[in-house]
Amino acid sequence: MMKHNQVILTSKVQIPPQKPGVVSRPRLLRKLDRILDPGVRVALVLAPPGFGKSSLVSEWAHLHQGEVAWFSVEETDNHPFTFWQYFMAAIQSVFPKFLSPVNFNKPELPQSDIHKSIVHMINKMAGVTRNLVIILDDLHHVINPAILTEL
16 A cells, blocks of 8 residues: 655655756757746647656746646655645645645545545645646556546
8 A cells, every 4th residue: 555644755755866968959949948937737748758857947937936736756756645636745845835725644635535635635736826837747558537537
């Protein structure tokens, strides 16, 4: 059984360091700037494996520190409790005073409690006056319908 009161691995909720020797792509970086337009709710960066999606988005995120929450998703994040724990930790990396509405000390949270907590989080975030971009790197690892439905 999975332990749900685990400690957060902070490297998963930090913008990855830029790799030396990576070629900057200014045209694509300018396209990513459109994410900051008020009407944009979701953006998808799609390309085959090895084409530099994470490197590109990481470079862009470094240019917009203070506006970007990063979550490096792994296969082990397929449990709703784990996923949302890291999601909230990513937000707290940008807004340290943001209090998570989820009690991570409960051994099992019913899906209805997770849903209520997410609604509460969205309502709290609606009052934020500055930009917040949440990057879910490698989201393809998540296949759990309970997580995907809430997203």
